[in-house]
Amino acid sequence: MVSEKDIAQAVLQAVDGLFPEIEEISSAELSPDNLPAILSLLQETIDGVKSEIKHIGESQQAEVTAWTKEARQLHTELSQDHDSLSEITQFESRGAVNDRVNDLGSQQTLLSDEIVFNEELVAILNDLKELQDVVSSSQAHASEGRLDEACEQFEVVGQLFDKLSGSDQILAVGLMKENIRSLKEGLIHDAEDCWTRLISSNLEDSSVTIQTSVTVRLGTITGEKLVNTIDKLGILKEKLDRLHYRITHSLIFPRLQPISGATYTFIVSTEQNRLQLRKRPSPDQTVGALYADLKIVFGFLSEKLGSSISRRLSKILTSAVLNQLMGSYLPECIPTDLDHFNEFDTILNETSAFEQYLDSTGWLEGNRGELRDWVSRAPRIWLNRRREEALDSLRKAFSTGLGKRHRVERIERVQQVDGVLEASKPIDTAEDNWDTNWDVEIEEDEPKPKAAPKSAHEKPKSDPKPQADEEDVSGWGFDDDIDLEDDTAGDSSKTGPGQASKDGDEDESADWGWGDDDADNKKEAQPSHQSNGKPKEKDVQDITLRETYSVTSIPQEVINIILRTVEEAEKLSQPQYSNLTISSSTSGLLTIPASVLNAYRALAGIFYRDDPSPAICIYNDCEWLEENLVELEKEVKSKSGPFGGFDLQTSIKSISSFGRRSYWKEMDNKRLIFTDLMDGAQGFENCTQYPMSENCDTAIMSVIDALQGIEMQWRDTLSRSALSQSLGSLLNTIIRKFISDVEDLGDISADASAKLSSYVTDIGRLESLFRMPDQPKDALPMTAVYCEQWLKFQYLGNILDSSMAEIMDLWRDGALVDFETDELMDLIRALFADGEKRSQVLDELRRAR
Known part of the structure; x- marks a missing residue:
């Protein structure tokens, strides 16, 4: 039977979490009778624990004091943290106000931006209104036929539209841009239509018609105003290029032809608005007649188009006319016969006068001095032409063949x-x-x-x-x-x-x-012929x-060309020709024979190659040339005047060397053939x-x-x-x-x-x-x-x-x-x-x- 003490002890152990190991104790019934024993045991245990704690506290009092101090310090820190948390809590409770303030500030900024935008929009709308007014004004001038005023307004349109260059994304600006483009196209169309009716050409009858003014819609415009209008529209260069082409190819260039041009002249119609190239009753080869005809052309253009067009057109038209004049026409006017050189001096004077006319009428812009330079170079040009004719004569002689041997x-x-x-x-x-x-x-x-x-x-x-x-x-x-x-x-x-x-x-x-x-x-130490030591x-x-040898007809042609040149130089040195412009070219003429001989050496290799023995033929011709050139040089040097300096020695040596070199090359080739045969x-x-x-x-x-x-x-x-x-x-x-x-x-x-x-x-x-x-x-x-x-x-x-x-x-x-x-x-x-x-x-x- 389980005693009360065992039951009290089991309860005490249960406080510590222990269960009785004996089944009888664990299964025993706890009754009120057992409580006194349990309470007594518990009291004893509590008293024992208190005594033990007291004893421990007394023995470890210093450690407890330190622990107590630390606990108080921790308490203080916790208090401080509590205060901080209180402040944070208070701050968080005020955050809604700040957000409100920020929201109000954003709204203020937005309103300011809206005000600026509205101001800019108002400015753009004002610019658009102003631009629209100018466009409308330009369109009104154009519809009334005042193209010059319309173009002036269009220039203002361009200036105003530049202010809107950064607002292309605005629909109204884009629409305005389209209106401006349409306006420009309309102005260009009207201007081109007026230009076409103002200046017309007919290639069939070689004529150009220039009206004083033309009608455009409800008004009229003069030629000079139309030129200014086209210039403002930026299409003047294109129009002038076409005009230049029509004038030069239908009128001027046919007249500047050296031979056929003399049969033409220019006629201005009775209405004074049509210039036509017509046949003359009889050809006039004089340069004076040419310059008179060219003056008609330039005067007609100046009268109908104004001075402004002449300055612009002169840069291309005058340049083309002078190039054709100096490049082909005037050189053909240089006479080859010295007896006609007084006429050529007249041509030079008329050329200088024509340049003065172009300068005074404004048609010499950018081309001043070209005709004057040509006049000063006339002796050199004549000399070059004489050289070209001499060389061409030699070429023609070669082209007809070597002739009969x-x-x-x-x-x-x-x-x-x-x-x-x-x-x-x-x-x-x-x-x-x-x-x-x-x-x-x-x-x-x-x-x-x-x-x-x-x-x-x-x-x-x-x-x-x-x-x-x-x-x-x-x-x-x-x-x-x-x-x-x-x-x-x-x-x-x-x-x-x-x-x-x-x-x-x-x-x-x-x-x-x-x-x-x-x-x-064996008689090396003695003269070959001696008699008694003397x-x-x-x-x-x-x-x-x-002895005789065979030559072609070419060397004689070369000599003939040189003789003609020398005879011309001799004639030019005579007193009656001293007043001619080319009188100083005598020494230059005497250099042509050397050029002819150089050309002979250059062409011989080409034109002699069809001969059965070209190298031998060249050798013979060069031998004959050398012999006759020596005699010719002596004869020319014997004459007085500038002929004392006539020197063909270098050319003679070159001809001799050329002939012998041809002969040697042929001989060298033959030797090589014979050596190969013997091999x-x-x-x-x-x-x-x-x-x-x-x-x-x-x-x-x-x-x-x-x-x-x-x-x-x-x-x-x-x-x-x-x-x-x-x-x-x-x-x-x-x-x-x-x-x-x-x-x-x-x-x-x-x-x-x-x-x-x-x-x-x-x-x-x-x-x-x-x-x-x-x-x-x-x-x-x-x-x-x-x-x-x-x-x-x-x-x-x-x-x-x-x-x-x-x-x-x-x-x-x-x-x-x-x-x-x-x-x-x-x-x-x-x-x-x-x-x-x-x-x-x-x-x-x-x-x-």
């Missing part, structure tokens, strides 16, 4: 000193020394050429002293290829190297005089050389074996045929001496190439030697090309004179066809002087097998170096 004669006086002719003008200084005159590069493997024998009309430029092999050349028949007035033919009965016998006949070799030349060559007196004879033999290697033998034969026959073809082509063009020089130069190219190829062969068999010798014989037949027409039948051809390597070539044939002993005999007799010792040694090594005999020969040659 004709032969001309060249006469040259030279001296023959001791049987040697000394001429002054060869085609070149030496047959193959082209690099001396034309700066041509020479291949390094080519041997340096010796001085070639000179033709009868040729002498060296660089070395006036004759070479040793030139001292005895009278036997070559120099006098046989040309016509000599002084008959001084030398002995010409000696045989040539091509006729030398196979065994090297000493007598025939001696006829050539090689021993004499060799002896002369110089031998030279035998000097004057000889005239004559087909490929150095004559294996010339006896097929197919190389065919190539060698073809190469030899090709060069022979080519040279013969050139001779046939040039024989009727070049002079005989020039033809011989040209053929000799080309032949020298062939045989030099042949000699070089043969000497380069390291081994020449007997069959190859015979074959090469036959080639020498074949080429030797070209010697017939150098036989002069007037030579006796037994005379030697002139081949060796014109072909430097000819004798060496002939003796190469002898070497190829001779034994070693025969070769040495030729060498000992001096026949092989053209061969260097090394050349002979190389040929002997190639022709003959190694042996004692060959070694002896080589040693002998080596000792003779």
Whole structure:
């Protein structure tokens, strides 16, 4: 049974949240009888707790005091926070008032903005009203025909509308803008309609009609007011351009035509409002009549359109008239005949007077001084025209063709000193020394050429002293290829190297005089002709050389043009022409021949190219020109006055150089062709074996045929001496190439030697090309004179066809002087097998170096 104490204890534990663990206690019934025990136990427990708290409080009094202090501090802070919260609460309670105040302020601002807007709107409406009033006024003036006043009002409209430029978004402003645009279109339409009726043109009858005034709606407007109106509308430039075009093309330009314009004149109708271009009863070519007609045009425009239009129109109309006048009409008025130059002075005076008229009437705005400058430049213009006519004459001469070829004669006086002719003008200084005159590069493997024998009309430029092999050349028949007035033919009965016998006949070799030349060559320290230590007196004879060559008709035309110019300069220098405006242009006229010659050189390459031999044709024409220009220059310089300064030397040298350069280029091309043909033999290697033998034969026959073809082509063009020089130069190219190829062969068999010798014989037949027409039948051809390597070539044939002993005999007799010792040694090594005999020969040659 559960006691009261257990039940009281369970209740006490229940206060602490504990439940009895014993089921009997937890299930026991709590009755009022148990309360005293429970209360007693609770009182004991409370007393115990109080005692314990007191004991703890006494033991921890300091800590409690500190805690109490902190609690009071916290209380104070809480009080302060409470006050702040009170203030915040009070402030929030007053926020509605502030919002009201702000709302009222916004309403005030809005009302102020509305007032400003209303004021601006009133101002815009006032401007629109004012603008509408002006637009209405302008429309009223336009409807009454007062376009000038309407345009003045329209200018005010533009100024007023500028004030509304920032209010385009306003509907009323946009509508007003549309009204203004419509007003402007109406004014432009009315103005253009008035302009069309005021100024009308008829291209069919070449007339222009200008009314004094025209009607427009209910009123009228004059021409000058209409011009001002159109100017204010901004369309005046367009109208003036069209007016300028109609006036110039239907009236003025036809009258300014140099030839057909003289048949026209201008007529003003009886109503004084129509200007028409009409045919004259008879043409009037005078410049005075032209200026009178132009004055009619300018006076008519000034009267009908007023001074304001003349100032504006002058910038385009006057400029076009003066350009046409000075560009085409007045130059054609310059006479070519000096006898009519007094009339030209009258033209210059009338031109100056016409410029004064334009200036006084206001039509010379921006163009002052142009006619005056042209008048001052008249002598120069005349001189340029004379130059143009001279050049045009040359061009026309070229355009008609080169004309019929004709032969001309060249006469040259030279001296023959001791049987040697000394001429002054060869085609070149030496047959193959082209690099001396034309700066041509020479291949390094080519041997340096010796001085070639000179033709009868040729002498060296660089070395006036004759070479040793030139001292005895009278036997070559120099006098046989040309016509000599002084008959001084030398002995010409000696045989040539091509006729030398196979065994090297000493007598025939001696006829050539090689021993004499060799002896002369050894006398280096002595004069070539001495007698008892005294110089031998030279035998000097004057000889005239004559020969002919072919030229075209162009050089004569060039001379004729120059002669006409000189004759005109001579005429102009006479006293009766001293008062002419162009009297000072005599020296200028004398410069035209140089321009003509320059033009000849520029056009020759174009118009000569259709000739079969253009370069040779140019060369001949330039030679003839050079000769005749020299004589012409001497003749002109001999005259008194300004002709002493007449100088064509530069032009003459240019013509000579041009002709020779053309000749040289042609020769250079021919040399290249012959070199290419000879290259087909490929150095004559294996010339006896097929197919190389065919190539060698073809190469030899090709060069022979080519040279013969050139001779046939040039024989009727070049002079005989020039033809011989040209053929000799080309032949020298062939045989030099042949000699070089043969000497380069390291081994020449007997069959190859015979074959090469036959080639020498074949080429030797070209010697017939150098036989002069007037030579006796037994005379030697002139081949060796014109072909430097000819004798060496002939003796190469002898070497190829001779034994070693025969070769040495030729060498000992001096026949092989053209061969260097090394050349002979190389040929002997190639022709003959190694042996004692060959070694002896080589040693002998080596000792003779």
